[in-house]
Amino acid sequence: MQGVKLRRQHPIPPCVVDFYCHAAKLVIELDGFQHSELSDADRTRFLEKRGLKVLRFDNLDVFRHREAVLDAIWNSIAPFAPHPNPSPDGRGA
Numbered sequence: 001m002q003g004v005k006l007r008r009q010h011p012i013p014p015c016v017v018d019f020y021c022h023a024a025k026l027v028i029e030l031d032g033f034q035h036s037e038l039s040d041a042d043r044t045r046f047l048e049k050r051g052l053k054v055l056r057f058d059n060l061d062v063f064r065h066r067e068a069v070l071d072a073i074w075n076s077i078a079p080f081a082p083h084p085n086p087s088p089d090g091r092g093a
Helices: 037-049 059-064 066-080
Strands: 007-012 015-021 026-031 053-058
Touching: 015 037, 026 037, 026 059, 026 066, 037 053, 053 059, 053 066, 059 066
Parallel strands: 026 053
Antiparallel strands: 007 015, 015 026
């Protein structure tokens, strides 16, 4: 993800989210058959109340439409990616 760090199984008590990007304040959740829409909605509201953006993907979408899922994630974190050619010290400040 171009230098943007994602943490796996990151605790945000009382939750443990699948992936978390601190720079973008982004939570990525992968939902399988064991998830219920009601508890997922409650969990999303809980995280959003803490100022976090939540992206939720069905496991089947990850397998069947991986590029689209990765594009959606990238579009959310791209503004937070480090610039590949930082200015030398003192320039552009």
